[in-house]
Amino acid sequence: MPTVMVTGASRGIGREFVSQYREAGWNVVATCRDPEGAGYGEGEAYELDVADPVSVKNLAEQLDGEVIDLLINNAGINLAKHTNFGNLDYDAWDEVLWVNVLAPLRVSEIFAPHVERSKRKQIIFLSSIMGSIAENSGGMPIYRSSKAALNQAVRSVAPDLRAKGITTLLIHPGWVQTDMGGPSAAIDAQTSVTAMRETFEALTPSMAGQYVNYDGTPIPW
Template sequence: MGTYLITGIGRGIGQELARVLLHRGDRVIGTLRGLNQAPPAWSEYTTTGQLMLLGLDVRDSISIKAAAKSIDEPIDVLFNNAGIIGPQRQSTLDMDFDGFLETLNVNTLGPLRIVEAFLPHLKRAKAAKIVTLSSRMGSLSYAKSDRIAYRASKAAVNKVVQGLATDLQAEGIVAISVHPGWVRTDMGGSGADIPAQQSAAGLVALIDRLTLDDTGGFFDWQGERLSF
């Protein structure tokens, strides 16, 4: 059993990841922008200490650093889950530029802020892993232009993950990006392909079998290696 830090566990994939891990006995440290967002059913896990909730905003370095200082234990897996779909207007021909910047701030810079703040905890683990939720929508092999702010933020975070993989390989820390599938969440919509529970179970199975040979890669929720 390991200790997992998951950002944005209040809903969607983050919530299901936490559920899978808690049910099998792992320790979960979950972040929320507001601690009142935690599902009531989790109270039994917080009471026993198996689940720890941290309040932070991935846009706010001060809140992230304060959260990192509040814990003193190794982290085996850091899962950057928190993210947004971006503004309503995000066409290349009609862009909400403030919304575009906000999307990059959350989806691209947020994960890097989290990694930098919690890196000392990762270094204390035996073979730590950093997993960042991306999307095939950010792949440069796709020419589609809808939701271009979201797509660009995911393409950019893939590059950030590649850089982390290069810089942390000597430390024995794995860093990868993952595509969760088209998932039935608030972001993915009710017409998506798979439920969040299925995606989360696949992602956990992928994380379990990661080795340093996989670092810098981009994988889907079933473990298939994808092109950037």
């Protein structure tokens, strides 16, 4: 039975990943900051604050010896989304960069040995089309810059991970009806996650570090 680890599994896309992979018969390591508050029963999810290095290290030790076939870095935030030049919120910017860029890299670095021991060896990073410089139409500089930085960071470490046999992928989940995406978004979480899972199944080592839509089509950097 393959194992998938999902960060940010309290709601939305993360919760849908947990639901679909469990239904498909996978062993699911669901993680979030407050499993009980998210409605998980005892033993159904692990406590993990991706922005807290101690929390990440503690979970890695708790899962020592666990083989993780697929690591999905889903956790992310979007703060001060309506600020623009002239009223930029630098404290919010710092927090967004920490959670959206540094945290998934740290989680991946600490859990890479767990992934390396598996047969599948895949690490996924949920990015956004808003991280594309080519597609940037302006606005939301905090969130856009965090996803652009994530793209660059993952693209930079992809060869290092590939040397360990680990394949990475940056994926845009689409504009999804979640707390972050809002009720007017184009697709629901079920549609997004179903398509992303199909994309993961088609992932090969030669695709390491690519930046794609939820349906697998490439996004310009």
